[in-house]
Amino acid sequence: MAKIQITGDENIRDALRRFKKMCDKEGIINQSKRIAYFEKPSERKRREESRRLKNIKRAQKLGIPGQTPIRPQKSSY
Secondary structure (H helix, E strand, O other), X not given: XXXXXXXXXXXXXXXXXXXXXXXXXXXXXXXXHHHHOXXXXXXHHHHHHHHHHXXXXXXXXHOOOOOOOOOOOOOXX
């Protein structure tokens, strides 16, 4: 749950912008859009696999140790 504290001298627009940014960072909006419609298990697995590969590529690009090299998965269809 995203919560923000508004200080006395803060503008409502600035607080709303911070709240939207926090919701986007936590993935609340994407999650609500994703559960609004049924998602087939194969689509969910494909999405999670692409997210996993994206994170591995980003870690390799940044030089974070401990990440395994990316091996292409065999297609089952």
